Amino acid sequence: MGERGHDLLVSLVITICIFTMWLSMLATLLDYAVAIPYYEKTVKEGSFWEGYILIGTTRGYYVVGDGPGTEYFIMSEHYGKAKAGAWMLAACWVHVWGDGYWRGQLVDADDDRKYSSWPYREVETIFRLVFDCADKVRTRVKGCFDDGWNYYYYTIEWDELTIIL
Amino acid sequence: MYVVNRFFSSFFLIFLVFNCILASSAMFTQFSAMESVVFESPLWLEEGKYAKYMCKSSSVELTNFSSLGIDDGEATAIFYWECLSIEDNVAKLNVTFLWSGNGTFKLVGAYDHVIGTGFKVFKWSKHVYVDLRKNILMSLNGTLIGPFLMWLPPRLEKGTTLEMYVNTDRWFECYNINDFNGEVVSDNRVVSKIVNGPQRSFVVEWEINYKYIVANRTKNSVYSSLYLYDWDTGVALSCSMELDPLLMIFGIREIGIQGLLPRISETNIDLGPRSIPIVLWLEIFLAVLFTVFVATFAVIYYRRRKIRRLMRKRLRKTT
Numbered sequence: 001m002g003e004r005g006h007d008l009l010v011s012l013v014i015t016i017c018i019f020t021m022w023l024s025m026l027a028t029l030l031d032y033a034v035a036i037p038y039y040e041k042t043v044k045e046g047s048f049w050e051g052y053i054l055i056g057t058t059r060g061y062y063v064v065g066d067g068p069g070t071e072y073f074i075m076s077e078h079y080g081k082a083k084a085g086a087w088m089l090a091a092c093w094v095h096v097w098g099d100g101y102w103r104g105q106l107v108d109a110d111d112d113r114k115y116s117s118w119p120y121r122e123v124e125t126i127f128r129l130v131f132d133c134a135d136k137v138r139t140r141v142k143g144c145f146d147d148g149w150n151y152y153y154y155t156i157e158w159d160e161l162t163i164i165l
Numbered sequence: 166m167y168v169v170n171r172f173f174s175s176f177f178l179i180f181l182v183f184n185c186i187l188a189s190s191a192m193f194t195q196f197s198a199m200e201s202v203v204f205e206s207p208l209w210l211e212e213g214k215y216a217k218y219m220c221k222s223s224s225v226e227l228t229n230f231s232s233l234g235i236d237d238g239e240a241t242a243i244f245y246w247e248c249l250s251i252e253d254n255v256a257k258l259n260v261t262f263l264w265s266g267n268g269t270f271k272l273v274g275a276y277d278h279v280i281g282t283g284f285k286v287f288k289w290s291k292h293v294y295v296d297l298r299k300n301i302l303m304s305l306n307g308t309l310i311g312p313f314l315m316w317l318p319p320r321l322e323k324g325t326t327l328e329m330y331v332n333t334d335r336w337f338e339c340y341n342i343n344d345f346n347g348e349v350v351s352d353n354r355v356v357s358k359i360v361n362g363p364q365r366s367f368v369v370e371w372e373i374n375y376k377y378i379v380a381n382r383t384k385n386s387v388y389s390s391l392y393l394y395d396w397d398t399g400v401a402l403s404c405s406m407e408l409d410p411l412l413m414i415f416g417i418r419e420i421g422i423q424g425l426l427p428r429i430s431e432t433n434i435d436l437g438p439r440s441i442p443i444v445l446w447l448e449i450f451l452a453v454l455f456t457v458f459v460a461t462f463a464v465i466y467y468r469r470r471k472i473r474r475l476m477r478k479r480l481r482k483t484t
Contacts, residue, residue, distance in 0.1 A: 104276060108380060
């Protein structure tokens with residue numbers, strides 16, 4: 001084995017070592033961030049024949065892992081998605097917002113709004129809540145529609161009960 | 166070669182002139198949009214003038230993250246303002262918000278409470294001052310609250326921007342408004358289904374930068390709401406009333422509009438002549454076209470029938 005062969009072998013070994021380290025770190029991260037779907041719900045307002053459709057979807061996940069020290073914790077993530085489409089009307093924008101509560105205390109609130117762009121008549125947006133614990137999450141979805149003459153607003157409101165220990 | 170050169174030079178000249186026109190029109194639009202709006206006391210505003218707005222509502226969102234909701238029924242939201250007096254460019258208004266309906270009412274928040282069933286009316290009312298030279302809403306002790314949006318100077322053209330006064334120190338429970346700007350997005354829309362018949366309007370899209378406190382953390386967000394103002398008077402014909410300081414003083418963030426935006430349902434303000442919307446013109450045109458078609462068809466049919474009858478008569482006579 002010449003000098004070049006030796007260098008090649010050393011660099012190969014170092015590369016394998018680094019790659020293994022990265023893999024093990026990634027595996028730990030993936031293991032830590034294992035997200036288990038907790039609930040999912042879709043609600044709808046309007047229909048094709050009414051000229052507009054407003055859809056709201058919520059998804060809850062909980063993530064299990066070891067917290068600081070020996071404390072065991074569960075972290076929850078809540079997603080709210082709003083989708084507005086129109087046939088007779090034009091969907092101007094869609095707004096989704098929500099708030100999470102734990103034992104009567106507000107733990108997180110968030111909102112997001114997205115405008116539709118011409119000629120696309122469908123628009124969707126997502127908001128996210130992150131909290132350690134929540135026993136109630138509210139989601140509200142609002143869509144603004146336009147028939148070229150009048151503006152219309154439609155709202156859907158619903159609760160999710162997410163009892164997390 | 167001379168011809169080619171002449172062609173290119175003329176083409177270049179036309180191109181240059183076209184670009185100049187484009188640039189100047191863009192600049193003109195920019196400058197016209199940059200014109201600052203001068204607020205002044207509306208000519209129609211006097212003691213006793215009022216306006217009432219109405220819409221269907223599903224809930225009333227409060228500024229403390231809770232809300233009033235209705236199950237198994239429908240609610241109506243009515244917003245009302247009346248001018249009580251005007252002194253030194255300051256108007257005193259009586260502002261009232263009513264939310265009523267028949268069903269099961271509940272307070273929704275961390276815990277849901279059923280407030281009652283049957284027909285119920287929830288009422289909020291206050292007296293406020295409005296600085297007519299700046300469209301600023303003030304409390305009776307003179308504290309500046311925020312922008313007043315129920316009227317604007319009339320005939321604002323598309324592209325006009327509006328910078329409204331905000332009191333950044335004023336918190337409406339969990340909410341604080343940082344910035345309140347508007348832009349006229351349309352000046353040729355007709356508002357229908359209002360008390361005085363369809364009216365021409367200009368549409369202002371208000372952009373509201375605000376912050377709110379959640380679990381001792383401050384979050385920033387942007388919201389936008391639509392207000393349609395009468396072209397001749399500048400009074401709001403239709404308004405979404407979201408994060409409007411006029412409702413925030415009652416602790417209301419928004420009024421859960423279902424369907425049409427709240428629109429003027431009763432007023433003693435002269436909104437000017439009715440305007441026929443383009444859609445209606447189109448409907449009239451189609452109706453006329455259909456009538457002409459039917460009439461022509463009928464005339465042709467009867468003439469042919471008449472001719473046939475005459476022919477038959479002649480045939481009978483000859484036989």
